[in-house]
Amino acid sequence: MKKKFLLLLLIGLLFSSCEKILLPKEVENAPQQNFDLFWETLQHKYSYFELKNVDWQEVYDTLNPKITADMNSVELFDLMADALYLLKDGHTNLISGFDIGRNWNWYLDYPANFEWNTVERNYLGKTHRRTGPFYHQRIDSVGYIYYESFGQAFSESQLELVLNRFKDDKGIILDLRNNGGGSLNSALLLASKFNNSVPVAYYERAKQGPAPTDFSNWMPIALPNSSYYYNKPVVVLLNRACYSATNSFAAMVKTLPNIILMGDTTGGGGGLPVYSELPNGWTFRYSATQSRSRGGVDLEAGIGPDIYLQLDSIQLAQGKDSFIESAIMLIDN
Amino acid sequence: MIRKLCFITSLLWCTLSNAQQESELLLRFGMGYTRGFQYDEYLSDLVYKGNYAGVSLGVRHYSGNWFQQLQLGGFGGWMSLPNTNTSTLNDVGGSALYELQYQVNDSPIWGRSFIGVSNFTQGGVLINNRFGNNSLAYSLQTSIGIGIHAERDFQIKSQSFQLSIDQHLPLLLYGVLPDYVPSVVIDNTPYSNWSFVGPQSLWRTHLEWEWILSNQNRFGVEYLFQYGKIEGPNLKQWVQHQWFLTMSVAIL
Numbered sequence: 001m002k003k004k005f006l007l008l009l010l011i012g013l014l015f016s017s018c019e020k021i022l023l024p025k026e027v028e029n030a031p032q033q034n035f036d037l038f039w040e041t042l043q044h045k046y047s048y049f050e051l052k053n054v055d056w057q058e059v060y061d062t063l064n065p066k067i068t069a070d071m072n073s074v075e076l077f078d079l080m081a082d083a084l085y086l087l088k089d090g091h092t093n094l095i096s097g098f099d100i101g102r103n104w105n106w107y108l109d110y111p112a113n114f115e116w117n118t119v120e121r122n123y124l125g126k127t128h129r130r131t132g133p134f135y136h137q138r139i140d141s142v143g144y145i146y147y148e149s150f151g152q153a154f155s156e157s158q159l160e161l162v163l164n165r166f167k168d169d170k171g172i173i174l175d176l177r178n179n180g181g182g183s184l185n186s187a188l189l190l191a192s193k194f195n196n197s198v199p200v201a202y203y204e205r206a207k208q209g210p211a212p213t214d215f216s217n218w219m220p221i222a223l224p225n226s227s228y229y230y231n232k233p234v235v236v237l238l239n240r241a242c243y244s245a246t247n248s249f250a251a252m253v254k255t256l257p258n259i260i261l262m263g264d265t266t267g268g269g270g271g272l273p274v275y276s277e278l279p280n281g282w283t284f285r286y287s288a289t290q291s292r293s294r295g296g297v298d299l300e301a302g303i304g305p306d307i308y309l310q311l312d313s314i315q316l317a318q319g320k321d322s323f324i325e326s327a328i329m330l331i332d333n
Numbered sequence: 334m335i336r337k338l339c340f341i342t343s344l345l346w347c348t349l350s351n352a353q354q355e356s357e358l359l360l361r362f363g364m365g366y367t368r369g370f371q372y373d374e375y376l377s378d379l380v381y382k383g384n385y386a387g388v389s390l391g392v393r394h395y396s397g398n399w400f401q402q403l404q405l406g407g408f409g410g411w412m413s414l415p416n417t418n419t420s421t422l423n424d425v426g427g428s429a430l431y432e433l434q435y436q437v438n439d440s441p442i443w444g445r446s447f448i449g450v451s452n453f454t455q456g457g458v459l460i461n462n463r464f465g466n467n468s469l470a471y472s473l474q475t476s477i478g479i480g481i482h483a484e485r486d487f488q489i490k491s492q493s494f495q496l497s498i499d500q501h502l503p504l505l506l507y508g509v510l511p512d513y514v515p516s517v518v519i520d521n522t523p524y525s526n527w528s529f530v531g532p533q534s535l536w537r538t539h540l541e542w543e544w545i546l547s548n549q550n551r552f553g554v555e556y557l558f559q560y561g562k563i564e565g566p567n568l569k570q571w572v573q574h575q576w577f578l579t580m581s582v583a584i585l
């Protein structure tokens with residue numbers, strides 16, 4: 001009996017550490033292993049090497065000799081952040097406890113074209129309403145709505161309540177300047193209220209494997225059906241800081257009959273960002289899909305306006321926002 | 334399909350229960366600790382380690398030469414990065430095992446052995462709170478295969494004990510995973526696939542030592558080893574070791 005019991009015990013003990021045989025080997029927490037894992041993950045899953053014209057192997061060959069076993073965390077971080085910088089992608093970051101590696105030149109290299117104090121004090125004023133994330137005010141006979149982030153959720157009824165406020169006005173100005181994105185579902189819902197003519201919001205294809213060409217076919221993203229349609233003119237104000245879901249929203253509504261995009265080209269951000277992490281606990285994110293507009297423009301490059309504007313500094317000094325003034329004039333006429 | 338399966342199962346259960354042979358029905362409860370390991374390329378190329386609490390509930394039925402059991406389990410806990418021990422992932426899941434077996438051996442030395450079919454299903458959700466669009470890595474796997482059960486009664490100081498081993502050997506498997514990367518366009522439609530053992534695996538080994546009371550109720554300790562693998566768009570592999578205290582109530 002003892003023998004059988006010992007046999008069972010032995011079987012149990014054998015299983016108790018077999019994860020070391022069955023599972024992949026643990027990645028060591030050392031500079032070289034952290035760098036290699038970071039590079040390989042992007043090599044397999046990053047979606048925009050071709051568009052960015054970046055030879056990722058060349059990046060490895062350049063940076064790898066600089067990796068040493070005794071380099072400190074900041075040195076390693078800076079080296080890996082340098083690699084990400086080359087991708088010029090706002091959805092691609094290295095995140096540690098002490099810094100975030102980034103390339104935000106997609107808006108920092110361009111005029112801001114937005115001055116919140118002027119908007120708040122001279123257009124929204126003290127009497128503006130706030131419905132969910134929407135700041136809204138009537139300016140003469142034009143509705144003005146400011147929405148600062150698609151990360152701030154709203155309900156369909158809140159949105160329709162805001163639009164209904166301006167149903168008897170000449171039109172609305174939808175100010176999305178400095179809206180850095182957030183939920184694509186919110187962008188789709190908002191766009192659906194201005195559309196009764198096209199079924200497709202934009203197209204997307206997903207990375208489906210580690211090879212550079214492993215992509216799905218381009219597939220349409222449908223604009224949700226909406227029983228509510230705002231049929232007056234809508235001017236959407238944009239600047240370079242419009243990114244990600246806001247950039248996608250611009251692509252969704254561009255070319256719709258009542259919509260005019262006004263301002264600067266949006267910042268881009270056409271890939272869906274996903275995350276991974278390294279043995280040292282740092283996380284990093286990167287674009288993992290590609291998207292393009294109904295007209296075939298890659299969303300990563302940004303969406304150009306129908307009417308290009310730069311904020312007039314002389315008007316700004318007088319307390320006027322030339323984007324809003326131009327939009328009012330356009331709707332009035 | 335599910336209705337048919339339920340009907341056939343209940344028919345078998347009733348038939349076996351009504352058999353005019355020696356019959357025993359045990360209602361089983363268990364709870365304890367689970368040590369888990371997960372590798373999921375959907376999240377990263379790291380092997381996460383975790384500690385869980387788990388419970389189980391089941392019935393075990395002997396009728397003549399037939400043996401069948403249904404075992405349901407649930408677990409929940411935290412996983413951490415391998416080197417930092419920072420608990421950043423939550424893992425919850427459950428499993429179901431059904432076995433129907435026929436006695437093929439009854440010897441005074443080796444005890445009773447049964448062999449038959451078994452179905453083992455395991456599903457879980459691994460949540461990495463530090464991630465965004467790919468924070469949720471789920472999996473569901475079911476397998477049909479060969480079930481083997483062996484048990485041996487023995488006495489120590491006039492008390493009755495039983496040692497048993499229970500093995501599920503998968504043959505045909507069905508696995509569900511997220512796609513290679515999350516996407517809006519395909520609305521994160523999961524990858525799913527049938528395969529024979531190889532690209533997928535769902536192994537289950539169960540060892541138990543029970544103390545049988547005079548009223549046939551039982552207290553026991555069990556060790557359960559489970560291993561799963563799906564070679565989908567991203568490779569997923571996991572290992573669990575469970576150490577449970579069990580109680581079985583004889584209701585027949």
